Amino acid sequence: MMGAEESKSSGSSSCPSFASGCVDFPNACRKESEATAWTLLHQVMMEKWKEGHAEAAGFAETVLSCDGIIHKDCSFDFCTSRQGIINITKGSSFFSFRKRSKFAKMAEHFEYNHIPAQMSSINHFRVKSVLCFRDSLVVLHLTRNTASQFGLLDLRSNKFMGVFGRQRLEFVNESLTGEISPDKSKCLIRMPDINDRQQRAPQQNQILFCLYDMRSKQLLSEFEFDSPYNHFSFDPRFTWHRIAITNFEPNQNNSLSLVQLDEWQVLKSNLRMTDTHNSLYPYMKGMCYTKDGSLIIANILDTTCYCREKKTRNYRPINCSIYVFNGDTTETLHCIQYQRYTCTQHMCPVNYTPIFSTCGSRMAVVMNLIDLPTQHFVQVYKLPTMLNLQNMCRIVILQNFPLEYLPDLPLPPRLINYLHFKPEFD
Numbered sequence: 001m002m003g004a005e006e007s008k009s010s011g012s013s014s015c016p017s018f019a020s021g022c023v024d025f026p027n028a029c030r031k032e033s034e035a036t037a038w039t040l041l042h043q044v045m046m047e048k049w050k051e052g053h054a055e056a057a058g059f060a061e062t063v064l065s066c067d068g069i070i071h072k073d074c075s076f077d078f079c080t081s082r083q084g085i086i087n088i089t090k091g092s093s094f095f096s097f098r099k100r101s102k103f104a105k106m107a108e109h110f111e112y113n114h115i116p117a118q119m120s121s122i123n124h125f126r127v128k129s130v131l132c133f134r135d136s137l138v139v140l141h142l143t144r145n146t147a148s149q150f151g152l153l154d155l156r157s158n159k160f161m162g163v164f165g166r167q168r169l170e171f172v173n174e175s176l177t178g179e180i181s182p183d184k185s186k187c188l189i190r191m192p193d194i195n196d197r198q199q200r201a202p203q204q205n206q207i208l209f210c211l212y213d214m215r216s217k218q219l220l221s222e223f224e225f226d227s228p229y230n231h232f233s234f235d236p237r238f239t240w241h242r243i244a245i246t247n248f249e250p251n252q253n254n255s256l257s258l259v260q261l262d263e264w265q266v267l268k269s270n271l272r273m274t275d276t277h278n279s280l281y282p283y284m285k286g287m288c289y290t291k292d293g294s295l296i297i298a299n300i301l302d303t304t305c306y307c308r309e310k311k312t313r314n315y316r317p318i319n320c321s322i323y324v325f326n327g328d329t330t331e332t333l334h335c336i337q338y339q340r341y342t343c344t345q346h347m348c349p350v351n352y353t354p355i356f357s358t359c360g361s362r363m364a365v366v367m368n369l370i371d372l373p374t375q376h377f378v379q380v381y382k383l384p385t386m387l388n389l390q391n392m393c394r395i396v397i398l399q400n401f402p403l404e405y406l407p408d409l410p411l412p413p414r415l416i417n418y419l420h421f422k423p424e425f426d
């Protein structure tokens with residue numbers, strides 16, 4: 001099938017054949033059962049992706065590119081395009097907004113729409129950013145009297161659930177990362193270690209991990225270690241007990257570990273995560289689990305910035321790699337490499353973060369062809385699936401029933417939860 005738009009835009013003869021043609025999805029679907037892992041199932045222009053191919057391929061997400069500036073409009077955990085923040089007008093607000101260069105749009109939205117008025121006007125709470133979210137639960141980075149703390153918000157009921165984790169200093173947004181546990185009972189926050197508990201001057205690379213209980217708002221445990229950078233993510237199969245984390249092992253700069261959070265005990269480690277660079281940082285920009293927890297996905301990108309060349313002929317794409325690891329052993333399984341006109345220093349991570357289908361067995365990435373910076377291609381890959389009957393049934397059910405039908409299926413609640421990828425193990 002040849003779209004009118006594509007034939008118009010592909011004026012140059014250098015345009016590769018797959019740029020104009022795309023696989024008819026229903027046919028591709030029928031063949032999918034025979035496709036092996038990592039097969040490219042589908043490739044389509046971004047416009048078509050938004051016009052129905054995403055839905056046909058079983059993806060709920062259509063926003064795969066964003067003009068937001070990182071640390072201004074969007075953060076690694078929150079995108080003003082994808083999460084749909086409205087552009088509020090300052091005149092209509094009952095707050096007097098302070099001048100802010102960072103996270104202005106996002107912070108103002110939350111302050112205006114979700115923070116109780118008296119908190120802002122009497123208690124002088126300011127929203128600095130969205131630290132993390134899971135479903136409708138949002139953790140905000142707040143400041144009050146030049147000290148950071150965190151606020152818990154439920155967007156579904158539009159209820160502010162209170163503050164927690166008061167610090168002694170105000171942190172910059174870039175120094176904080178957080179994630180809410182799969183069962184939403186805990187929140188793990190990575191922050192600079194400013195305590196000198198052992199009468200020791202704080203070291204530059206000293207990092208503190210704080211585990212908070214979301215109900216009691218109490219600090220459950222903290223763990224400090226030396227590492228300027230790392231990423232972490234909760235294993236979705238466990239309520240909150242297991243995370244994947246980079247560079248957790250001492251003196252390693254290219255490692256992935258599985259850690260039991262109760263005792264901060266290492267279960268498994270892979271000491272060579274990437275072979276394209278000697279160290280993970282500054283190239284690694286994101287890490288997540290697939291929905292069923294069987295795979296860990298890491299984004300490794302070139303950090304060169306071509307933003308100034310955007311309107312010139314020197315505008316170049318950067319090299320992107322998606323590394324895939326076994327969620328139980330940390331063993332490296334696969335790597336997908338492509339090129340993308342984006343920038344890790346200035347552009348929203350939505351432009352280079354893979355997404356997963358509702359059934360969890362397909363992954364989509366957006367790539368560009370060289371010299372075609374305005375044409376974005378969505379590629380859908382088949383992921384390896386766990387060969388157990390329960391998981392295979394889940395994939396088939398999710399590929400054939402819309403999510404809203406699931407509660408009506410004649411199945412016990414435990415299986416309904418399983419279909420929703422709720423944690424199976426405590």
Ligand SMILES: [Zn+2]
Binds near residue numbers: 066
């Ligand atoms: Zn964005």
Ligand SMILES: [Zn+2]
Binds near residue numbers: 306308
């Ligand atoms: Zn740039």
